[in-house]
Amino acid sequence: MGELAATARISKQNMTTLVREAERSGLVRRRADESDGRAQRVWLTDRAEEFRPAAMQIQAEMSVLVSRELSPRSVAILRRSLAAISSMAETVDGHSDSR
Numbered sequence: 001m002g003e004l005a006a007t008a009r010i011s012k013q014n015m016t017t018l019v020r021e022a023e024r025s026g027l028v029r030r031r032a033d034e035s036d037g038r039a040q041r042v043w044l045t046d047r048a049e050e051f052r053p054a055a056m057q058i059q060a061e062m063s064v065l066v067s068r069e070l071s072p073r074s075v076a077i078l079r080r081s082l083a084a085i086s087s088m089a090e091t092v093d094g095h096s097d098s099r
Helices: 002-008 012-024 052-069 072-097
Strands: 028-032 040-044
Touching (some): 002 012, 012 028, 052 072
Antiparallel strands (some): 028 040
């Protein structure tokens, strides 16, 4: 879960919750890692793969819309700002989970 969480820039706790909900919805399956029993491996199901083209299309459309409305400099600032917000959210999650 740690690698997925780092890639998504969310806390491990939030990733675990998301994966659990996706598993209940039949979108992912997980198994213990054979070499490290503490780790979990997560795979998309065939059902989830059906959503990939739509998700990629939406991501591309959003990118075009943002680029159309903002200057390249503003897009760069937006990306940095979103990354900073994501990092702050992880910090808040980490503090709230440790209570």
